[in-house]
Amino acid sequence: MAVPAKLTDTLETLEMVPDRSERIQLLIDIAGRFEEVPPRLARRPFAAEHQVPACESEAYVFTEPRPDGTLDFHFAVENPQGISAKAMAVILGDALSGAPSGQVAEVSQDIVYQVFGRELSMGKSMGLMSMVGMVAALAKKQAQAKGA
Amino acid sequence: MSEIESRGYVRPEVLVSTEWVANHLNDPGIRIIESNEDPLLYATGHVPGAVEVDWTRDLNDPLRRDYLGREGFEALMRRIGVTKDTTVVFYGDRNNWWATYAFWVFQLFGHDKAKIMDGGRIKWANEGRPLDRQTPSYPASDYKAAERDDQRIRAYRDQVLQHLEAKKPLVDVRSPDEYSGKKLHMPEYPNEGALRGGHIPGAASVPWAKAVNPDDGTFKNAEELRALYEGDAKIKPGDDVIVYCRIGERSSHTWFVLTHLLGFDKVRNYDGSWTEWGNLVGVPIER
Numbered sequence A: 001m002a003v004p005a006k007l008t009d010t011l012e013t014l015e016m017v018p019d020r021s022e023r024i025q026l027l028i029d030i031a032g033r034f035e036e037v038p039p040r041l042a043r044r045p046f047a048a049e050h051q052v053p054a055c056e057s058e059a060y061v062f063t064e065p066r067p068d069g070t071l072d073f074h075f076a077v078e079n080p081q082g083i084s085a086k087a088m089a090v091i092l093g094d095a096l097s098g099a100p101s102g103q104v105a106e107v108s109q110d111i112v113y114q115v116f117g118r119e120l121s122m123g124k125s126m127g128l129m130s131m132v133g134m135v136a137a138l139a140k141k142q143a144q145a146k147g148a
Numbered sequence B: 001m002s003e004i005e006s007r008g009y010v011r012p013e014v015l016v017s018t019e020w021v022a023n024h025l026n027d028p029g030i031r032i033i034e035s036n037e038d039p040l041l042y043a044t045g046h047v048p049g050a051v052e053v054d055w056t057r058d059l060n061d062p063l064r065r066d067y068l069g070r071e072g073f074e075a076l077m078r079r080i081g082v083t084k085d086t087t088v089v090f091y092g093d094r095n096n097w098w099a100t101y102a103f104w105v106f107q108l109f110g111h112d113k114a115k116i117m118d119g120g121r122i123k124w125a126n127e128g129r130p131l132d133r134q135t136p137s138y139p140a141s142d143y144k145a146a147e148r149d150d151q152r153i154r155a156y157r158d159q160v161l162q163h164l165e166a167k168k169p170l171v172d173v174r175s176p177d178e179y180s181g182k183k184l185h186m187p188e189y190p191n192e193g194a195l196r197g198g199h200i201p202g203a204a205s206v207p208w209a210k211a212v213n214p215d216d217g218t219f220k221n222a223e224e225l226r227a228l229y230e231g232d233a234k235i236k237p238g239d240d241v242i243v244y245c246r247i248g249e250r251s252s253h254t255w256f257v258l259t260h261l262l263g264f265d266k267v268r269n270y271d272g273s274w275t276e277w278g279n280l281v282g283v284p285i286e287r
Helices: A005-015 A020-031 A083-096 A101-105 A111-116 A122-147 B018-022 B055-059 B070-079 B094-108 B120-126 B157-165 B176-180 B222-232 B249-261 B273-277
Strands: A059-065 A071-077 B030-034 B087-091 B114-117 B170-172 B240-244 B266-269
Touching (some): A005 A111, A020 A083, A071 A122, B030 B094, B055 B094, B087 B120, B094 B114, B157 B170, B157 B240, B170 B249, B249 B266
Parallel strands (some): B170 B240
């Protein structure tokens, strides 16, 4: 299964910034573009079924179907200091919204390491990988519904 | 008497306020250290003069699942300009859980001139205190580290099994859903790094963050903490206690509370925690 084109572009852009401190600055800038899930889709308290397991930043994932059957992905991050979760949310939202659900369902959780590098704590990598995993799981559900 | 001293802790000197830190920013005998769960946070701005000790890069063995050894710790202390006489003051995100984790690792090497800034990073920021984006640099020290001592405050899985067989107290500091195993049973969702869910039989459930005031991230007073641990969890200061969570970070926070704020004599942190226990073949699990 092909990787969504925008995700490939994003990962290639990040690869062009191998210096750790420059990468951190880029990710901080990306996190600065974070926009919370619009109130028309979800309001606090967010339902537990949307919460990302293992994410200590209390991230939530929401979907909104497009007319063509693909999904827009929206996020909430309850930890005000959850900069990494916000950066990941922006990357996933930008790169995977509108992509074929079958492709999104196959996105590897290992992209976390391509984004943040290998020097992540076990807990942090598990939380960020769970964000990817939850997006993929929701896309899989959508792909299955469309195929049914 | 300071506000922290008035809370009734057994070792109040191990905690300092944000105001104390603000008054010691240029104290050559103090090194302020930020240690976070989030690897991007330090670069967004930190306490002026604070160095970063990153959990993964600075405190872990790059290959094995273990902490750095004597040489690595010595190199770290030299790089951040800490001598045997320097008092290190940790603070960080998430109510200081990573700060207490770093504090705990420093204790494995016996650097006991160590304190925690009460309330951590968010309290400092919420009080409108300055955050600096410049990374400081200090002259290298000639720190000579002791060998790491894993006996006193660290527990390995075989010791946990012996502890369990002896029916000694354990405290599970994860969330109630992790304790019950519920979180590992959501179909189609990522697991939490373990094949089995639940908890070590007999472990009391006291989520780590209960030790913290939710409003400002400061530690609860001694009376409130005693009600939590000695009352609800029924452990006593003379007990031999093992604490654990998923990978040993949140439980280092509880280790800090029990050891330093409540004066428990023997508390060990099982850093293998649930990511080890929940994957071990044949060990007992309770739900």
